[in-house]
Amino acid sequence: MKHSVFSLSVLTVCILFTSCVSKKQFAGLQSDYxxxxxxxxxxxxxYQDTKxxxxxxxxxxxxxEDRLAEARRNNEEIRSSYAALQGSLDKSLQQNSQGNINISKLVDEINASNRFIKQLVETKTKSDSLNLVLSNNLTRSLSREELKEVDIQVLKGVVYISLADNMLYKSGSYEVNERAGETLSKxxxxxxxxxxxxVLIEGNTDTDPITRANIRNNWDLSALRASSVVQVLQNSYGVDPKRLTAAGRGxxxxxxxxxxxxxxxxxxxxxxxxxxxLDQFMELIDKAPESSNK
Structure with missing residues (x-):
């Protein structure tokens, strides 16, 4: 660029100081200018464009450069975040592993409890079924006349045989009469x-007070009547006394x-x-799975 300016200046000086040029030369010089x-x-x-x-x-x-610096900062933040996330993941995996162990232990305890409950239910169902069979067998063994004075029920797995006092005893007495013998034998x-x-034998009375010597009240009368039936079952019909209990409820x-x-x-x-x-169920309870609090 400096060379062009210098040439232009030289050309201008030549034109100014040279008056003896032809038109043709002037035109050429003008064209070059x-x-x-x-x-x-x-x-x-x-030059301006280049500048x-x-x-x-x-x-x-x-x-x-600014973007590169920002990218480097972002990259450092990402690395820090990644490290934090990795730490959290490792901790979660460790806790999850422990949780899986606890859940597995809980599932085992639930399964053991379910087996125990199933065993109890099966035993209870078997007991209920036997009680119904017992009740049906007893009902079939009694005559129509006996059934009028004997009430047989199965309630909550227990067989209740209710005998009227006028069938078993004389009025105001606790001695079992001969009429009751055939029914008690069945x-x-x-x-x-x-x-x-x-077998529990349970005596019950009404509210009328007893007026017999050596019997103080209805408590005595109900207990004596139960004791009389127990002794008949044991002595006359061979029932094991270890299975028998006498009780009075007045x-x-x-x-x-x-x-x-x-x-x-x-x-x-x-x-x-x-x-x-009861010891059948107590044995099952003794075998119940222990809950673990560990």
Missing amino acids: NKLQTENSDLRKS EQLVESRTNAKSL IAKIIMDYKDYD EFNPIADNNSALGKQRNRRTQIIITPK
Whole structure:
């Protein structure tokens, strides 16, 4: 660019100091001058463009450096976040592994409890079924007349045989009469057929006070009546006394209103209660799976 300006200057000086040129030479010189002017203008424009491009390039370079620095900062943050996430993941995996162990232990305990419950249910179902069979066998063994004075029920897995006092005893007495012998013999046979059952004999009275010598009150009367039935079952029909229990509840376990003669008659009764041996269920309870709190 400096060379072009110098040439232009020389040409101008030559024109000014040279007056003796022909028109043809002048025209040539004029053409060269115009050409140099054009080239100079183009050079100026090129120079300006180059300068602007340089500024733009420097600006872009600064922007790229800033972006690179920001990218490096972001990369460092990402690495830190990754390390934190990896730590959290490792901790979660460790906790999950421990949780799986606890869950597995809990599942084992639940399965053991379910097996125990199933065993209890099966035992209870078996017991209920035997009780129904016992009740049906007893009902079939009794005559129609005996069934009028004997009430047989199965409630919550227990067989209740309720005998009216006028069938078993004389009025105001606790001695078993001869009339009751045949009925008690049938009951005794059923009891002996089911050796895994315990038998509770329970005496009950109405509210009328007893007025016999050597019997203080209805407690005594109900207990003596139960004891009499127990001894008949043992001595006359061979029931194992270890399976028998005598109990008296006096007037305090009524099933009807004592304000009427019919109600009092229903309350004067002796119940033979046949139940599965409790030790069968206690053995199952002893085998129950222990809960683990570890």
